[in-house]
Amino acid sequence: DAGITQSPRHKVTETGTPVTLRCHQTENHRYMYWYRQDPGHGLRLIHYSYGVKDTDKGEVSDGYSVSRSKTEDFLLTLESATSSQTSVYFCAIREDRGGDLNYGYTFGSGTRLTVV
Amino acid sequence: RKEVEQDPGPFNVPEGATVAFNCTYSNSASQSFFWYRQDCRKEPKLLMSVYSSGNEDGRFTAQLNRASQYISLLIRDSKLSDSATYLCVVTLGGKLIFGQGTELSVKP
Numbered sequence: 026d027a028g029i030t031q032s033p034r035h036k037v038t039e040t041g042t043p044v045t046l047r048c049h050q051t052e053n054h055r056y057m058y059w060y061r062q063d064p065g066h067g068l069r070l071i072h073y074s075y076g077v078k079d080t081d082k083g084e085v086s087d088g089y090s091v092s093r094s095k096t097e098d099f100l101l102t103l104e105s106a107t108s109s110q111t112s113v114y115f116c117a118i119r120e121d122r123g124g125d126l127n128y129g130y131t132f133g134s135g136t137r138l139t140v141v
Numbered sequence: 142r143k144e145v146e147q148d149p150g151p152f153n154v155p156e157g158a159t160v161a162f163n164c165t166y167s168n169s170a171s172q173s174f175f176w177y178r179q180d181c182r183k184e185p186k187l188l189m190s191v192y193s194s195g196n197e198d199g200r201f202t203a204q205l206n207r208a209s210q211y212i213s214l215l216i217r218d219s220k221l222s223d224s225a226t227y228l229c230v231v232t233l234g235g236k237l238i239f240g241q242g243t244e245l246s247v248k249p
Contacts, residue, residue: 056235065241070238119235
């Protein structure tokens with residue numbers, strides 16, 4: 026199984042403060058993703074990365090930025106947290122299994138963020 | 142219209158029942174298809190990939206109909222441990238797109 030860890034696992038922060046969530050992988054996979062999960066919405070893509078310093082926006086990227094300065098780390102930053110960003114955040118990696126379109130996707134354990 | 146739509150839940154079934162989940166996707170360029178399982182407050186985990194030829198893994202059978210843009214999951218002889226939320230997932234342009242999930246509760 027791919028080694029993927031998220032930190033912190035839980036965080037409570039105040040409105041207006043910056044928050045950074047970290048996703049770390051141990052196997053040099055090229056693609057990494059950040060999703061948020063909210064009741065009634067399922068998992069929605071925030072940002073993703075296809076290599077060091079290569080990132081792109083997902084469907085709910087407003088209010089979030091990301092950075093990938095090393096293959097193993099993908100950081101998600103809320104520049105000024107708002108209550109609407111209270112959510113569960115999942116990181117994922119894409120594992121290439123050989124062959125055309127033969128990929129597997131593995132998720133981290135999630136970060137529960139509460140903005141008060 | 143959502144890109145991936147699933148049956149609304151929850152499904153409440155007795156042990157031993159057969160239950161079917163349905164899913165449709167809107168973009169015909171979708172490339173790969175999966176069913177994920179998510180237990181309460183945990184991360185999604187891959188249940189099975191879905192292929193046009195259909196595939197089976199024990200009590201689980203998945204089908205894909207590209208012409209109808211339809212994906213299904215059949216669980217036979219359901220167990221208490223099958224209780225979870227089942228997520229229909231497609232890939233498009235290197236990104237995973239999720240349905241909202243269907244909750245299954247298997248009762249004794």
